[in-house]
Amino acid sequence: MNDRILFLFFLILVLASCSKINKAKDLLTHSSAQEIYKRDLxxxxxxxxxxxxEKQKALVYDSVAIDLPYQESGRFFPKSFSVYSYLIELHRGDLLSVEVKLDSTSSLAFIDIFTLETSGFKNIIGSEFGKQKLQLEIAEDKLYKVIIQPEIDAGSYFNIKINRSPAYLFPVAGGKNRDAQSFWGAQRDGGKRAHEGVDIFAKRGTPVIASTAGRITYMGEKGLGGKQVWLRDLKRSQSLYYAHLDSIASINKNQVKAGDTLGFVGNTGNARTTPPHLHFGIYRSNRGAINPYHFIKQNDVKPLNNENFYPNHLNGLVTRNANLRNSNSVKNSEIIQKLAQGDTIQILGRSSEWYHIKATSSKNTSFLHSSLATPLN
Known part of the structure; x- marks a missing residue:
């Protein structure tokens, strides 16, 4: 008995040691979640x-586009090799979040985000092994592709949520997107210069807040901006410019927290003939001014909070002639294929009134209105 216990003890030590070696190796070689999955399982x-x-096929052929926020629910079927691919237009300053909730703690799903380059799609980030959540701050205005792939033997219901949010707080207290009425690139001085920021209109004296934590590099009155504050965002190596202030608040320059009051809306400087507003700009040391709008743009639509799992079946039947679309909308989509009554489809999931499907006659996934098909048992 003692020999058996001793053997088990050494076996545990060996396994623990192997696990530590693998983890150290993963850190050095930057092993992907998929590589760890293959090795450890x-x-x-x-x-x-x-x-x-199947993932590579989806990367090349799938081109379904979605607007955010997006939510889809359904069921992963073992060895169905389903891949969920979404094309999204994003901008610098957007925070993209992707989450897959499963009804089984033993199932795995993998998330990867790609950018569209001239040479094709390039992987820029993937979820960690065992993590079904991923967030990315967008650095360039581009098309992005999100790919979600369940593990080979996954057999669970799922709920996919994809959303964007701004990297910064809105710089005018209580302000909304509609208060921004003059945008990046607008002509100034008869076309002699372009607007290097966004103007946010509000009542005189409305608090102007720090959109992020940082330190103040300048506060005072000078030039076209009148009374102004420069806030350095150390995390992103860029400076936030607040101009035309009516007055500047008293604040610890070196310990500014997101949400702190920096000053109050006014029309000083060259804005004396305009209604009170904040000119908000962002400057990078090596690239000059950049478009600040998406850093502060609030979500136009509230994120969906439905946590229910849609009990879909693997296959479906088209009930009448139908159009397959590249987006889950009639207004903002293109017809990419037509199906006839009686055609069969693979149902990947459901997003509101739309099935996310793959037709048996196509390499691509697409969207089909739920009124045009019925699941098969």
Whole structure:
């Protein structure tokens, strides 16, 4: 008995040591979540290759576009090799968040985010192994593709949420998107210069707040901006410019917190003939002014909070002639294929009144209005 206990003890030590070695190796080699999955769960090489190839197909062929916020629910079926691919237009200053909630703690899902480059799609970030959540601050105005792939034997219901939010707080207390009425690039002085910021109109004396934590590098009155504050965002190596203030608040220059009052809306400087407003700009040391709007743009639509799992079936039947669309909307989509009554489809999930589907005659996924098909048992 003692020998058996001793053997088990050493076996545990060996396994623990191997685990630590693998973790250290992953840090050095930057192993992807998929590579760790294959190694730690002893996935067969041939099956893993099929699984990986399905992801590559989705990356190349799938072009369904979505507006944010987006939510989809459904069910992962073992060895169905389903891939969920979404094309999204994003801008510098957006915070993209992707989350997959599962009804089984033993199932895994993998999230990857790609940018569209001239040479094709480039992977820029992937979720950690065992994590079904990923957030990315967007650095460039581009098309992005989000790919979600369940593990090979996943058999659970899911709820996918994709959303964007601004990286910064809105700089005028209580302000809304509609208060911004003069944007980046607008002509000034008869076309002699372009507007390097966004103007946010509000009542005189409305508090102007720090959109992020940082330190103040200048506060005072000079030039076209009149009374102004410069706040350095150390995290992003850029400076936030608050101009035309009626007055400047008293604040600790070196310990500014997000939400602190920096001053109050006015029309000093060259804004004396205009209604009170804040000119808000962002400047990078090596690139000059950049468009600040998406850093502060609030969500036009509230995120969806439905946590229910849609009990969909793997297959469906088209009930009458139908149009397949590249987005879950009639207004903002294109017809990419037509199906006839009686055609079969693979149902990936459901987003509001739309099925996210793959037709048996197509390499692409698409959206089909739920009134045009019925699930098969």
């Amino acid at each position: 002893y996935i067969n090489d041939d099956i893993f290759k099929i699984w990986e190839n």
